[in-house]
Amino acid sequence: MLLQERATHGNLQILLQNKRFEPSTEVLIGIFLQILDAMIYIGSQDVVLSNLCCSNVLVFRMEPINSSANLVKLTNFSMACRKNSSYADNIQTAISVRYCAPEILKSTDQSNYSEASDVYSFGVLMWEACSQGKVPYGRDTSDDNIRQRRLNDEQLSPPNSCNNQLWTIIGFCLYRTPEMCDTMEQIQSKLLEIPKELYPPKSPPGISEPILLVQCKNCHKEFPWNQLDIHERSCLPPVPVRKRPSDEPSIWERLCSCLSWFHKSK
Template sequence: KYGSCLVCPITFSLFCDPVIAEDGHTYERQAITDWIQHNSTSPLTRESITITGLRPNHVVRNLIDEFRKTLSKHNYKFKLGVDIERSQKPFFQTTGKAIFEAKWIGNPNGPPIILLKLFGARAEKEASFYEHLTRHPHIVYTYGLVEQSKGTSNTFVMLLQEMAPEGSLINVLEHCSEKYPNIPLSDLLLNHIFLQICDAMIFLSSKDIIHGDLACRNVLVFHFDIQEPNRTLVKITDFGISRGNTIYSKIDAVATVINTIPLRSSAPEVLQNSDDDSTDVYSEKTDMFVMGVLMWEAYSNGQMPWSEINRESIVRQKVINGERLSRPDNCKSDCQWNLILKCMSQNPDDRPTFQELAKQLTEFINLPINSNLSNSCQSINISKNSSIIEQEKEKLDESPQSSFIIQETDHNNADNCHEPIRPSPSLAGVNVASRRKFFEKVFEPQRPLSPTKSLPIRKNTAVTPPREELIKLTKWH
């Protein structure tokens, strides 16, 4: 049901250099080349294909050029009823947020899209900023902003985004646990997912952007393959719309997600300052704590953290006092559990950076297939006092801070695709590497982000909505 002649079936993203293979299907050149180098058969039909058999698809290339010109011509701003249309009712809604099915007007070949409506918020940046910021293989792509109709109140912002065919990660986890109740997902599959999330977070951290609510419900699944974990593709969404953000501003007296603190997954330093309007407490390390909770959530089949406790105040006190979530039954590896606990360390300085976490996950993934993860890793030692980490930090100071590199160039070349000037650090799996190469695009320099004014938050933090309200998200198609 998910399909567009403008989207590569491997990267699930807009083409840059489309080619036709011997199986009759069109792929992104870099992605299919990397695929063939490791697999001699088609990813769709399993018939034999070769690199020498690839031919440029000029028809698709012309279509994609026209589509990109249309985006640029509109300055990444679109109008309801003119450029796009949406469903009357949202297929998902919670406090301060609603998601609608949408489709292009006059462009039947346009990629599948949804419209994300954020109440009580205003965009702090130009529309092109949001489009440029999401040019990453593991961040949900934003085509631009949707302008409000005349006569409507200016109390919300609407983003036009790509659609995830499999829905959110929490949907996938719950479906797998129901279909295969006695077969947990493998460490290899989950580590591929965690690694892709890390790659996106490395990029956001390099831009000084805090996610604030990194949960399984905010990870969207574009492809899920239990048999071939390296083909699984996820992207993060909803970054920057929680407290501590720098790319949206809050409208007072309107219910919104911006001033919300996810109490069941937040770091202890955030919970200690939850009644304070200051956003200084938020950092990469607070996101890392939430990453640890996300990994726990994945091993728990999407279970809500601290689900056995009804009162948020009790959860808050437990976390502040140093208590942590109990080990999930599906997490059999001591190494894996120690890494999760490391991410949820009480002291922020004891938590790894996303660069360090990605390195550890890569080592786990690259273990021999017949090796036991529990026995292959003696200990998880990610410490600020480690000489190894200090050496790695010195190397990082001389290299890009994200495994996804964006080269700055002139505005005239903003929408063109270029070969990367220098290779990015590789992550495990040919698909991760090929997606990153494809998405190493260039765009005009952006002014550095600066913190917004402190955001107010009500003293009486609203109780987290019932779980069924948060996860009634259905298929995105």
Template sequence: MLIQAYATKGDLAEVLKENEFQPSQLVLLEIFVQIIDAMVYLVNYGIVHGDLACRNALVFRFHNSNPQENLVKLTDFGLIRPSTLYLVVGSTASTANLLVLVRYAAPEILPIEGFSNYSKKSDVHSMGILMCEACSQGQLPYASIEDDNEVRRLKLNGDIFRRPENCDEKLWTIIVQCWHQHQRPEVRPTFKMLKQSLLELRLLSIVRYLLRIYFIYE
């Protein structure tokens, strides 16, 4: 049983799609760092999330322009494999759902039945999809394609998204690194490396913002 505080704003996908929340890139960076902090914690306990998506980021506070007024928490981490954080007692049954969410899954998972190939590196791939989804104002990955089998084919061929409008080239570079080298998960960044890249970009964005304000009033 998982008990947590009630998120009055709903999930991130829902809030973005309703267009009530139209975050700046600086706000998105804050949200991504909060989600990655949660993933770093899970990785430390050997937990693979297995379902990283905007719908699994619960929103407690949001503000379009002030990063510090935003608070999201990660939920619904599938118990893909045992960890030191929890103990499975008296059961040999698998807790894994055999449904693979193709639009978010890493390419190395798609040809394989079950969850045997899920890992912290496949979660990094899904984090890239999550960031792209958020930058696209909650648009479903591969939204123009209805057939999941076609999505599977595209992903296995190494096809990726186009850069969303609310995503500059530096952020897009970080996102693309999450899908790096197609089916070679070992060369993707760790969540700690991903966080460091986002923090550096956040600092750069703040400096740019302050300089812009300075020249406006100068």
């Protein structure tokens, strides 16, 4: 039996696609740096992940503005293999033609997995995250079509809101020649060098981000959607109050009536 830590918010791809998480450029870069920390460690163990994409990034904490308040972790090591080993030696799983490096597509036995192929996949992951979870190479469901389009040298277009320096770094990951790709450490250094003043603002100055408010079913007050669950755990439904009919005597009237009866009985 395998026990796995529960990711509170699910995976990064679904969060982005459903617009439940719209991170600023600073937050995205912070997430990329967390992933790079994991990938640098994995590489130091002579392991190639071979399956790097947004759907394999679990989100434990998310905050669209504050970079330090986010926490992500990698999952799904089913395709991991030793460096310079043939993937045929590992558990057989269909490769993802949208994320894998060109040298993997061209090989017959998928024997070209290396740190450079993980770097290429990381470039596609960054493109996907900057595109708000858009599927690389469109929604064509045919792997054969995607493979052929990529072998015909079809390239990913820059995302609309992507920082120019960030797009340049993504480009360093997507070289078709593995020897020209940056290492994970080089990508990490370049991301850290992007000046924060070059980050595009998440919203115009002076205008706060819209927050989705949801009504509590118990107290009927409105709360931010991501805080409602916490509130409802401690919010009890109100105790119903019985309304007194208009013709029913009040307590004071009843008391006066009792006193009057008491005096008469004497």
